Amino acid sequence: MAAVTATTAGETTIREPGPLQRAGITLAHVLSHPLGAIGFVLVVLIVATALFAPWIAPYSPTAISVKERLADPSLSHLLGTDQLGRDLFSRVIVGTRTAMTVALTALSVSIAIALPLGLIAGYGPRWLDAIMILVFDSVSSLPMIMLGLAVVVLLGPGVSTVILVIVLYSVPSYARLVRTQTLSLKTRDFIKAEQVMNAGTPRILFRHLLPNVIGPLVILACLDISTVITLEAGLSFLGLGVKPQIPSWGNILSDGFAVIRNSAVPVIAGGAPLILATVGFTFFGEALRDALDPKLNPERKP
Amino acid sequence: MSATPALIEADRLSVQVPTGRLPFSQKAPLSILINVSLSIRPGEIVCMVGESGSGKTTFGRALLGLIKPSAGSITLDGAALPDFSNRSFRAVRRQAALLFQDPLSSFNPRQRIGAMIAEPRRIARSGSTRMQDIAALARQAGLSERLLARFPHALSGGQARRAAVARALSVVPRLIVADEPTAGLDVSIQGGVLNLFLDIREQHDTAFLLITHNLSVVRHVADRIVILYLGRVVESGPAAEILASPRHPYTRALLESEPVPDPARRRAEPPVIGEVPSIAARPPGCEFHTRCRHAQARCRSEAPRLADGPGDRQVACHFPLPEPQPAARGSLRLVSN
Structure with missing residues (x-):
């Protein structure tokens, strides 16, 4: 959006907004949508919780207190305790950090791998594209849980294993998106112009194609954060994810499931933040996509 | 033809596109260009004229290797290109610049005009990319330097055209292929662009291949004319002779x-x-x-x-x-x- 300002001479000049201003305009668009505003608030809450988890949590999430096991919610234990007497509220708070760490690491690694792969598949020779698409399709055709099981058997459970599984799962679909974008961009005149200027392939790929494909990819990743958090919880619930002593929403759910006949509180304590995070990131991602899409937002030029 | 050796010469250049989607398809490929020969001498302005679909744009792109010719040969400074690979065309592209029919689309939408004008110098690693030198380049093309900080979508058609010319002049080319350089411009601005071309030729002895269907452009600047019909040359020769007496x-x-701006001279038959x-x-x-x-x-x-x-x-x-x-x-x- 360009602001038109009248100067003293009476002529009008058009000012380009700076990056900060641009971010502000985008945020205003996100907030103008009720679901976007809800999503934004939830995302801010979750991210802040993850950042300040050690200071918010009243107890150590791993401190075992046998005499207080399966305590009901009270003022000293807001959500009660689990079967080992660990404070559930603290585990949920620190679990937020686990979830965000896994999600953000896994998605950044996926983007970092998928971007060059997709650019090469889209811009490179046809035979290479055909091979890469075959590999992407083969990997995406494996059921997620099978893939997870195979990797866990090979490497053992842990945070890095969960991240690896998520990366293996997301790279093919991200790379496909980048490839499709690249295929349509490479026939555009500004890429042809680079070719006529004798620009090298790396320059065309990383200086001209990449900035034009990264936007949609980041939005897709933002929408995927909720899926990834659910995935981590699911793998942890099945005992394939992070180790049981590390607090994670999946582990809380899994532990709570074992004692669900005694109390529903642990299951709810593990499930509610999962639902809030999924809803928050989905709403925020969708609002962000709409705010950045020039077709849905006629005021903004591409 | 003339004593001056040709800068670039196309000999019986043909372009075909496959029609069948499947490999080994029985359908014959479509011929877009058939045996088009053309030589351009340094400092010469050659106009390629024809209706839409006559293959003018294809010829300009084939000459620079953006579309692979299927037959024929291209000779640059007396040396024939060994093949039509991208590597071979690099030699041609070093000497040439292409002005696209839609100048706006020829700029990366996420880069500022100044950066795009400096781009050929960055790629060639020659020439200054300092702000004041890029501004001088822009002024030479008649582009106000305060537009250099803008993104392409903030330019008007005429400004985008001038920005494209400034980029073409960034590393002075010996040949400029201009595809419909006056399309979408007011008549007054059209004249400005053509005069700019004449100035460039004057200064650098740059040759032009102007692809156009606008005959007033041809009258104004052409040294030689090539008329295309359905991808074949039907007539070519010195501009003055062809304009005076088409054969x-x-x-x-x-x-x-x-169109003749005089109702008294209205045509009787199409x-x-x-x-x-x-x-x-x-x-x-x-x-x-x-x-x-x-x-x-x-x-x-x-x-x-x-x-x-x-x-x-x-x-x-x-x-x-x-x-x-x-x-x-x-x-x-x-x-x-």
């Missing part, structure tokens, strides 16, 4: 179809009849016979060859229009009256 009926039709045939179903014989008012039996069965003469001229017609004689010119004027 191919199609050329004359083109010239007559130019210069050409019918529609352009599809290149997927080329007419037999002379491909223009379906629209030619002079067509005879021979035209319908036998394709004319592009014959030399007189002078530098070439024409592909069994019954070329008469030589420029006073009587013939008089009758021509009668037709247009």
Whole structure:
């Protein structure tokens, strides 16, 4: 959006907004949508919780207190305790950090791998594209849980294993998106112009194609954060994810499931933040996509 | 032709595109360009003229390797390109710049105009990319330097055209291929762009291949004209001679179809009849016979060859229009009256 300002001479000049201003305009668009505003608030809450988890949590999430096991919610234990007497509220708070760490690491690694792969598949020779698409399709055709099981058997459970599984799962679909974008961009005149200027392939790929494909990819990743958090919880619930002593929403759910006949509180304590995070990131991602899409937002030029 | 050696020469260049989607498909490929020969000498302005779909744009792109020719050869400074690989075309591209029909689309939407103008220098790693030098380059192309900080979408059509010219001049080319350089511009700005081209030629001895259907552009700047019809050259030669006395009926039709701003000189009959045939179903014989008012039996069965003469001229017609004689010119004027 360009602001038109009248100067003293009476002529009008058009000012380009700076990056900060641009971010502000985008945020205003996100907030103008009720679901976007809800999503934004939830995302801010979750991210802040993850950042300040050690200071918010009243107890150590791993401190075992046998005499207080399966305590009901009270003022000293807001959500009660689990079967080992660990404070559930603290585990949920620190679990937020686990979830965000896994999600953000896994998605950044996926983007970092998928971007060059997709650019090469889209811009490179046809035979290479055909091979890469075959590999992407083969990997995406494996059921997620099978893939997870195979990797866990090979490497053992842990945070890095969960991240690896998520990366293996997301790279093919991200790379496909980048490839499709690249295929349509490479026939555009500004890429042809680079070719006529004798620009090298790396320059065309990383200086001209990449900035034009990264936007949609980041939005897709933002929408995927909720899926990834659910995935981590699911793998942890099945005992394939992070180790049981590390607090994670999946582990809380899994532990709570074992004692669900005694109390529903642990299951709810593990499930509610999962639902809030999924809803928050989905709403925020969708609002962000709409705010950045020039077709849905006629005021903004591409 | 002339003593000056050609800067670039295309010899019987053809471009085909496959039609069948499957490999080994039985469908014959479509011929977009057939045996187009053209040589451009340093400092020469050659205009390629034809209707939409005549292959003008394809020729310009094939010359720079953006579309791979299927046959023929390209000679640069007397040395033929060994093949039509991207590597071979690098030699041509080092000497040439291309001005796209839509200048706006030829800029990366996420980069500022100043950066895009400096781009050829960055790629060639020669020439200054300092702000004041880029600003000087922009001024040379008639572009205000305060536009350099803008993104492409904030430019008008004329500004985008000038920005494209500034980028082309960034590393001074010996050949500029300009695809419809006046499309979408006001007449006053069209003149500005053409004068800019003449200045560039004056300063750097740059040759131009102007691809256009705008005959006033041709009249203004052309040294030589090549007329394309359905991807074939039908007539070529010095601009003044062709404009004064076209020999191919199609050329004359083109010239007559130019609107005349004078109601008293309104035409009695349309210069050409019918529609352009599809290149997927080329007419037999002379491909223009379906629209030619002079067509005879021979035209319908036998394709004319592009014959030399007189002078530098070439024409592909069994019954070329008469030589420029006073009587013939008089009758021509009668037709247009």
